Amino acid sequence: MNEEVQFIVDSAKEQMESAIHHLEAEFVNIRAGKATPSMLNSVKVEYYGSLTPLSQVANVNTMDAHTITIQPWEKQLIPEIEKGILAANLGFNPMNNGESIIINVPILTEERRRELAKHAKAEAELAKVSIRNDRKDANHELKKLDISEDLLANTEVDVQSLTDLYITKVDDLYVIKEKEIMTV
Known part of the structure; x- marks a missing residue:
């Protein structure tokens, strides 16, 4: 694979990883009842x-x-x-x-737990949007390069599979956080 192409894919992966780290940091700030x-x-x-x-x-x-x-x-x-x-x-x-x-630290009410779960869902959606934007940016950069259509198509498939992987990570993190929030 072309060095420029590999750089764009690696850069997209790094950005997506950054979105995951940001989401984890935001989830730490959403308290789930236990004092930390x-x-x-x-x-x-x-x-x-x-x-x-x-x-x-x-x-x-x-x-x-x-x-x-x-x-x-x-x-x-x-x-x-x-x-x-x-x-x-x-x-x-x-x-x-x-x-x-x-x-x-007061014990959370059912209503407050639902609000926190909604907030966690919103943070997860923001992370997904960020990851999709990273995919869009990577594909845009790839189209600027002077590479064959086959390499372009294959690389776009690679970027899409990266995107799917990171979206799944976001969903998994959200499910864990929601369970933590809703558990009394």
Whole structure:
């Protein structure tokens, strides 16, 4: 296979893999009822004049399935961490005991579980659209090349099979996440 053709196929594969990684990252942000430190990944804290990720200024742990504890490395950061959690708009109400911050993660209602499942479905659809766009871009680039029609057709089939593979991965990830969300 021509080097340029192989480069386009490899590039499309890389882009599709990137869409999968992005989807996995989005799914981590959709909580499924159990408390995890990753729920606070989007929290930024004002620390010496710059916004810093919470994980860089405190230890974030889970006490049990519904409680997250945050132990700041410097006690004066407690109010800033509370502000950061509220500003992240995660729906959590931090409680301060003077030494650390405790967050009780409420149990999800059936309605909220359905909303989260819809959100997960929407993220999966966005990933599929991204993968299809990567296929379209690859096919467009292939048509620009000066290659035989047979090679073009065969390569388009290869790109389509890559697309099908990654769409299936997205569907599999969604099924797992939906089951996780809907399990009480």
